[in-house]
Amino acid sequence: MEKVDIAIIGSGVIGLATAYALSKSGKDIMVIEKNPSFGQETSSRNSEVIHAGIYYPKDSLKSKTCIHGKNLLYDLCDKYNIPYRKLGKLILASDSEGLEKLDSIYKNATECGVKNLRLLDKKEIKALEPDVTAQKAIFSPDTGIIDSHALMKFLHQAAKNNNVNFAFSVEVTNIKKEGASYKIEVKEPKGDSFSFRARCVINCAGLQSDKIAEFIGIDPEESGYRIHYCRGQYFRIRNPKKFSVKHLVYPPPGVIDLGIHVTPDLAGGLRLGPDAKYVDKIDYDIEEKQARPLFFDSVSKFLPSLEEADLIPDTVGIRPKLQKKGENFRDFVVKNEEEKGFPNFVNVIGIESPGLTSCLAIGEMIKNIIGEQC
Numbered sequence: 496m497e498k499v500d501i502a503i504i505g506s507g508v509i510g511l512a513t514a515y516a517l518s519k520s521g522k523d524i525m526v527i528e529k530n531p532s533f534g535q536e537t538s539s540r541n542s543e544v545i546h547a548g549i550y551y552p553k554d555s556l557k558s559k560t561c562i563h564g565k566n567l568l569y570d571l572c573d574k575y576n577i578p579y580r581k582l583g584k585l586i587l588a589s590d591s592e593g594l595e596k597l598d599s600i601y602k603n604a605t606e607c608g609v610k611n612l613r614l615l616d617k618k619e620i621k622a623l624e625p626d627v628t629a630q631k632a633i634f635s636p637d638t639g640i641i642d643s644h645a646l647m648k649f650l651h652q653a654a655k656n657n658n659v660n661f662a663f664s665v666e667v668t669n670i671k672k673e674g675a676s677y678k679i680e681v682k683e684p685k686g687d688s689f690s691f692r693a694r695c696v697i698n699c700a701g702l703q704s705d706k707i708a709e710f711i712g713i714d715p716e717e718s719g720y721r722i723h724y725c726r727g728q729y730f731r732i733r734n735p736k737k738f739s740v741k742h743l744v745y746p747p748p749g750v751i752d753l754g755i756h757v758t759p760d761l762a763g764g765l766r767l768g769p770d771a772k773y774v775d776k777i778d779y780d781i782e783e784k785q786a787r788p789l790f791f792d793s794v795s796k797f798l799p800s801l802e803e804a805d806l807i808p809d810t811v812g813i814r815p816k817l818q819k820k821g822e823n824f825r826d827f828v829v830k831n832e833e834e835k836g837f838p839n840f841v842n843v844i845g846i847e848s849p850g851l852t853s854c855l856a857i858g859e860m861i862k863n864i865i866g867e868q869c
């Protein structure tokens with residue numbers, strides 16, 4: 496039976512960043528991906544925002560990996576010409592609830608060490624964004640947008656150049672701990688099955704990461720690793736030149752999402768979204784009829800010249816949330832499961848936003864977690 500040092504399950508941006516971080520170690524690394532190519536799930540269905548780390552509780556993994564990851568990402572983009580733009584972001588408030596939220600977001604962000612934030616009044620908002628109406632805003636100059644496909648293409652190629660092997664269209668169907676290593680069973684597209692061994696396994700399977708953990712016998716309910724799907728839909732603005740929006744423009748965040756925001760993209764377009772709704776199954780069809788008036792109501796509050804007819808349906812992404820409906824904040828899980836009896840099995844679970852921003856920091860963290868052991 497073939498044996499590798501490290502098996503990485505999943506080649507979304509997290510699996511790719513992990514492969515990239517580990518690729519200079521000289522270890523024998525295999526990435527297994529059930530789709531025909533990398534980045535075909537959540538990593539290509541998101542807002543492509545490089546977040547500054549404003550919202551997450553101090554010392555949480557989300558906060559630390561976002562703040563560190565943002566700097567790593569900007570440096571990588573500069574070094575390897577990966578397209579991005581540091582546009583800056585406005586978080587707006589107009590009513591008393593929004594203003595209260597804005598104050599606590601600002602306080603949290605500064606306590607977390609987010610730099611360069613400014614509070615803007617109505618006049619200063621108008622000077623930056625003439626089409627936008629709000630009483631007060633937080634301005635974050637270090638928030639940006641990135642070409643996530645170009646990032647993933649770079650990570651894939653760089654890992655391959657360092658001899659990481661990628662097996663596409665191969666699905667992991669079971670994993671068993673056997674002695675000091677793991678037997679990984681996989682299925683090929685024609686239905687043929689085979690298995691191989693790995694001394695280290697890194698579970699970067701996104702929406703299926705709870706099921707991968709379950710394969711080795713970790714109960715997702717008991718461990719708190721059950722993934723809850725939370726859909727986010729996007730609309731695109733038909734005639735983006737009608738608006739002079741130059742920054743990312745957000746309302747105050749909700750409990751499970753950041754609010755329907757306006758995101759300029761690198762091609763000069765404008766996207767609205769995502770909304771947030773818990774669902775039972777993965778379904779990427781947009782519910783246009785229900786969503787259109789809700790998007791219009793929400794965004795026209797701060798972009799009054801928007802008309803409902805400006806909206807055309809765009810994509811849908813699904814957040815792999817650990818936070819159940821009605822629950823409070825849940826952090827990323829990045830953990831060597833030694834205590835549960837599975838040494839060198841690293842679970843990377845619940846990587847919702849800001850996972851794209853945090854990817855390089857998470858990759859580095861995993862490299863440190865498995866250290867020399869693999």
Ligand SMILES: Cc1cc2nc3c(=O)[nH]c(=O)nc-3n(C[C@H](O)[C@H](O)[C@H](O)COP(=O)(O)OP(=O)(O)OC[C@H]3O[C@@H](n4cnc5c(N)ncnc54)[C@H](O)[C@@H]3O)c2cc1C
Binds near residue numbers: 509530538813849
């Ligand atoms: C609507 C939305 C908006 C977002 N906006 C932002 C943003 O603006 N900024 C930001 O920083 N983050 C954002 N995020 C979060 C970000 O997109 C994710 O954190 C990130 O893409 C997660 O990457 P991943 O590699 O963990 O998951 P994925 O991209 O889902 O990759 C997991 C991979 O594992 C594979 N896999 C699963 N099971 C198996 C198996 N059994 N065998 C083999 N392969 C398997 C899948 O096929 C998939 O390719 C957003 C997310 C959503 C949903």
